[in-house]
Amino acid sequence: MAAKQTANLIPLCHPLPLQKITVDIKLDKQLPGYQMHATVKTKAETGVEMEALRVVSVGALTL
Numbered sequence: 592m593a594a595k596q597t598a599n600l601i602p603l604c605h606p607l608p609l610q611k612i613t614v615d616i617k618l619d620k621q622l623p624g625y626q627m628h629a630t631v632k633t634k635a636e637t638g639v640e641m642e643a644l645r646v647v648s649v650g651a652l653t654l
Contacts, residue, residue: 610634
């Protein structure tokens, strides 16, 4: 849901038709925490960096 709401929450971001969103969360025993990796895909001719960053940001806040 965080990726889909990016345009509503970040100025100058426009809504994108997202095709796939995945989030991988792994416990990192060498760190006092987790590692998160988000993948966001679209068929539109634009990047989805902001959407991926929103996914990881909201995921980290949720944890």
